[in-house]
Amino acid sequence: MPANTPRPPYYAVIFTAQRTEGDNGYDEMAVRMDQLAAQQPGYLGIESARGADGAGITVSYWESLEAIAAWKRNAEHRLAQAQGRSDWYSRYSVRIAKVERAYGREG
Amino acid sequence: MPANTPRPPYYAVIFTAQRTEGDNGYDEMAVRMDQLAAQQPGYLGIESARGADGAGITVSYWESLEAIAAWKRNAEHRLAQAQGRSDWYSRYSVRIAKVERAYGREG
Numbered sequence: 123m124p125a126n127t128p129r130p131p132y133y134a135v136i137f138t139a140q141r142t143e144g145d146n147g148y149d150e151m152a153v154r155m156d157q158l159a160a161q162q163p164g165y166l167g168i169e170s171a172r173g174a175d176g177a178g179i180t181v182s183y184w185e186s187l188e189a190i191a192a193w194k195r196n197a198e199h200r201l202a203q204a205q206g207r208s209d210w211y212s213r214y215s216v217r218i219a220k221v222e223r224a225y226g227r228e229g
Numbered sequence: 230m231p232a233n234t235p236r237p238p239y240y241a242v243i244f245t246a247q248r249t250e251g252d253n254g255y256d257e258m259a260v261r262m263d264q265l266a267a268q269q270p271g272y273l274g275i276e277s278a279r280g281a282d283g284a285g286i287t288v289s290y291w292e293s294l295e296a297i298a299a300w301k302r303n304a305e306h307r308l309a310q311a312q313g314r315s316d317w318y319s320r321y322s323v324r325i326a327k328v329e330r331a332y333g334r335e336g
Contacts, residue, residue: 124245124322138231215231215333219326226322
């Protein structure tokens with residue numbers, strides 16, 4: 123963190139969620155989805171943080187809206203999305219945004 | 230979480246950072262900045278998560294780029310930004326993005 127993204131413009135998927143109690147297979151699937159996302163065309167990076175209260179934010183970065191749409195349709199990812207809705211998240215939000223400016227300090 | 234934002238379009242400031250060791254006045258300032266941000270024109274909401282490893286993400290939502298620029302210039306916020314650079318963050322990134330689509334499930 124932060125992800126080493128190229129100069130804007132590019133796209134961000136801001137995923138914000140409140141986890142349910144217990145693991146229920148979540149940790150294993152989260153690692154798998156991070157790995158799988160990184161293999162998709164147009165993937166630029168990912169950042170994730172979750173507090174002890176279960177509130178978490180994951181931001182993934184992509185070259186294009188087409189790359190985001192393709193990742194959303196990925197068969198294994200669709201199974202994870204369905205399990206997320208049924209088992210892992212009591213509330214969640216997905217926001218798709220175009221990154222227009224970026225600055226900061228590298229480590 | 231998630232923040233209860235209106236229909237897109239609106240803007241997001243994605244702030245990703247790695248904290249240094251120790252508090253150094255951070256927690257108190259973070260609470261104050263959340264309160265102060267919420268009083269600014271064009272503020273729509275904020276989401277924040279930080280893991281035990283010190284990696285954190287805060288996303289604030291705004292009606293316009295002008296609202297974001299005004300908040301960045303706020304005098305008290307500028308002092309906090311300077312202290313962030315000198316004391317609190319070893320690495321950080323600020324990305325300004327236009328939210329084009331949003332969906333999810335309310336609690």
